[in-house]
Amino acid sequence: MTQGGTTQPMEPSTAAPTSSGEPLVVVQDLVKYYPIFSGLFKRHIGDVRAVDGVSFVINKGEVFGLVGESGCGKSTLGRTLLRLLPQTSGSATISGEDIFAKRGKDLKQLRRRMQIIFQDPVGSLNPRMPVSDIIGEGLLAQADGTNQWKNRKTRDERVGEYLEVVGLRRDYARRYPHEFSGGQRQRIGIARALALSPDFVVCDEPVSALDVSIQSQILNLLLDLRREFGLTYLFIAHNLSVVQYISDRVGVMYLGKIAEMAPVERLYADPRHPYTVALLSAIPDADPRRRKRRLVLKGDVPSPANPPSGCRFHTRCWLRTQLGDPEICSTEEPALRDLGGEQFTACHFAERINPELIKVAAAGQSLVDTSDASDDAEPVSAAAPSA
Numbered sequence: 001m002t003q004g005g006t007t008q009p010m011e012p013s014t015a016a017p018t019s020s021g022e023p024l025v026v027v028q029d030l031v032k033y034y035p036i037f038s039g040l041f042k043r044h045i046g047d048v049r050a051v052d053g054v055s056f057v058i059n060k061g062e063v064f065g066l067v068g069e070s071g072c073g074k075s076t077l078g079r080t081l082l083r084l085l086p087q088t089s090g091s092a093t094i095s096g097e098d099i100f101a102k103r104g105k106d107l108k109q110l111r112r113r114m115q116i117i118f119q120d121p122v123g124s125l126n127p128r129m130p131v132s133d134i135i136g137e138g139l140l141a142q143a144d145g146t147n148q149w150k151n152r153k154t155r156d157e158r159v160g161e162y163l164e165v166v167g168l169r170r171d172y173a174r175r176y177p178h179e180f181s182g183g184q185r186q187r188i189g190i191a192r193a194l195a196l197s198p199d200f201v202v203c204d205e206p207v208s209a210l211d212v213s214i215q216s217q218i219l220n221l222l223l224d225l226r227r228e229f230g231l232t233y234l235f236i237a238h239n240l241s242v243v244q245y246i247s248d249r250v251g252v253m254y255l256g257k258i259a260e261m262a263p264v265e266r267l268y269a270d271p272r273h274p275y276t277v278a279l280l281s282a283i284p285d286a287d288p289r290r291r292k293r294r295l296v297l298k299g300d301v302p303s304p305a306n307p308p309s310g311c312r313f314h315t316r317c318w319l320r321t322q323l324g325d326p327e328i329c330s331t332e333e334p335a336l337r338d339l340g341g342e343q344f345t346a347c348h349f350a351e352r353i354n355p356e357l358i359k360v361a362a363a364g365q366s367l368v369d370t371s372d373a374s375d376d377a378e379p380v381s382a383a384a385p386s387a
């Protein structure tokens, strides 16, 4: 049943949802559009709304997982945060300092604090450079009077140190990327990021291109390094099992927005957004004898250049179908609202989700007489996320 029972439209939240802990990175209403130009005169005809108003907090020492289908804006979000792409609007701070306001020397210092590990360990390492230069390049760019990284010997010493940190041999510094396996190349990518002593690292699908047998080694390495160096991660993946393994809290993204956010155990045990439920139902069961019915999402992911009205998920939502297509789903954008226990969801009907309904929907049946169910379906009132 619904709680509160108001049908008032809800404004999307503007405050970054909080969680207990000491915030390191605070992102508020972050927007990143890619403009679309057309014709001879390159007229601006629209935008790909890759990230469209995202707010969250990452606490010191935390792994914040970001999960969602390909194209939902995860990489754009990570790169915008690191100043690798210019933001369209919104704000972000690290230790209270404005990330987007930094210029010149301050920006250079900021870049050292915030590093990225890329998905593709082959494409992200220059094949013509030996490992010493691949890792040394960043050190050289950040050289100053204090660290003496302009000095080749000092630099090489540090490269060797960080190769050992990621479980490789010092003498590998002389080798070229093609001489390594996929897992080793990803270790080099990690060494390159960590050699600059960052405190915040965006891991953009760091294990997606690796064999399953190697994935857990790299995930465990990342967890060990977090402990050893006091790191904070934004960990991006499209695979929910990977995110579950490594994250403390998880944000589920859909078409440029956060659909749900919660501590990892809570998200997996009691998902409160139909999109999260569908993603979880797609995880294969470890026991092949147990055949699991999957919730199949309708149609393709809509284009972020022209997202659906109201709730962006409404064109594919199984819960909306079960409730008899309530109008509010296509007319009012659901706010990311606080459900308590650090769980936030952007669904008008989150409280209607229950195991019975999920089972019925997965079987392709309906619990509701859909003939007049839309009158009956009342959205739940939104308590604005606390600032």
Ligand SMILES: Nc1ncnc2c1ncn2[C@@H]1O[C@H](COP(=O)(O)OP(=O)(O)O)[C@@H](O)[C@H]1O
Residues within 6 Å of the ligand: 034, 048, 050, 068, 069, 070, 071, 072, 073, 074, 075, 076, 077, 304
């Ligand atoms: N440089 C770009 N120019 C225009 N559109 C882009 C660019 N990079 C990404 N996009 C689009 O932005 C959306 C989000 O992409 P991305 O951030 O790469 O998603 P994800 O990492 O979740 O797969 C996609 O629709 C993608 O096609």
Ligand code: SF4
Residues within 6 Å of the ligand: 273, 274, 275, 311, 312, 313, 314, 315, 317, 318, 319, 320, 329, 334, 346, 347, 348, 349, 350
């Ligand atoms: S608001 Fe409506 S369409 Fe959106 S997720 Fe909830 S039930 Fe589905």
Ligand SMILES: [Mg+2]
Residues within 6 Å of the ligand: 074, 075, 076, 205
């Ligand atoms: Mg990506």
